[in-house]
Amino acid sequence: MVEIAALPFAFPLKPDAVALVVIDMQRDFAEEGGFGASLGNDVSRVTKIVPDVKRLIDGFRKAGLPVIHTMECHRPDLSDLPPAKRDRGNPSLRIGDQGPMGRILIAGEPGTAILAELAPIEGEIVIEKPGKGAFYATPLGEILKERGISQLVFAGVTTEVCVQTTMREANDRGYECLLIEEATESYFPEFKTAAIAMIRAQGGIVGWTAHLDDLLEGLPHA
Numbered sequence: 001m002v003e004i005a006a007l008p009f010a011f012p013l014k015p016d017a018v019a020l021v022v023i024d025m026q027r028d029f030a031e032e033g034g035f036g037a038s039l040g041n042d043v044s045r046v047t048k049i050v051p052d053v054k055r056l057i058d059g060f061r062k063a064g065l066p067v068i069h070t071m072e073c074h075r076p077d078l079s080d081l082p083p084a085k086r087d088r089g090n091p092s093l094r095i096g097d098q099g100p101m102g103r104i105l106i107a108g109e110p111g112t113a114i115l116a117e118l119a120p121i122e123g124e125i126v127i128e129k130p131g132k133g134a135f136y137a138t139p140l141g142e143i144l145k146e147r148g149i150s151q152l153v154f155a156g157v158t159t160e161v162c163v164q165t166t167m168r169e170a171n172d173r174g175y176e177c178l179l180i181e182e183a184t185e186s187y188f189p190e191f192k193t194a195a196i197a198m199i200r201a202q203g204g205i206v207g208w209t210a211h212l213d214d215l216l217e218g219l220p221h222a
């Protein structure tokens with residue numbers, strides 16, 4: 001066990017039972033013409049964290065520890081897209097519509113891909129998820145169980161939506177969850193700050209938060 005400086009107290013990292021989960025670092029959330037931009041968001045906030053997410057992924061790879069990537073996306077026939085999700089709000093492009101990078105948030109389309117700099121390498125797990133949480137309607141739970149994983153380190157976007165939802169799902173399933181502050185972002189800075197505060201409040205009611213360098217220091221060979 002390695003103690004990682006974290007809040008609300010040190011995170012007891014178990015290198016033989018930890019995996020990194022990188023949430024939805026997709027073109028659709030980071031580039032003009034994608035889903036995030038269609039909702040009126042400033043997507044440059046997402047691209048800004050790419051170098052730190054890459055340092056985190058590289059740290060896990062060098063340490064020989066598992067890296068899991070998630071992608072928010074739907075089947076081309078939209079059978080896994082509830083009307084309540086598709087029809088909510090007033091975006092310029094809805095999920096499934098044709099955009100400049102292909103159909104918005106549809107599996108296999110160019111815009112749905114993970115950013116090239118962060119692309120999964122051979123042997124890494126990629127979870128396609130139709131919801132905000134990565135456990136809902138995916139094999140993630142079974143995959144983690146099979147591999148004896150009990151701790152999850154989180155990165156990705158957006159902090160208060162898919163990252164926080166997945167951390168809460170994981171926390172309820174008994175995983176110890178650690179969010180890396182520099183490797184997550186929101187379109188709304190105040191929501192990132194609030195989500196981080198909520199996660200570690202009340203003695204770590206959802207989990208821990210830590211800075212990237214403090215985690216990297218504790219990873220074997222990173």
Ligand code: C5J
Pocket residue numbers: 023024029072132157158159161162163
């Ligand atoms: C959103 C996500 N914000 N990955 N998705 O719709 O957080």
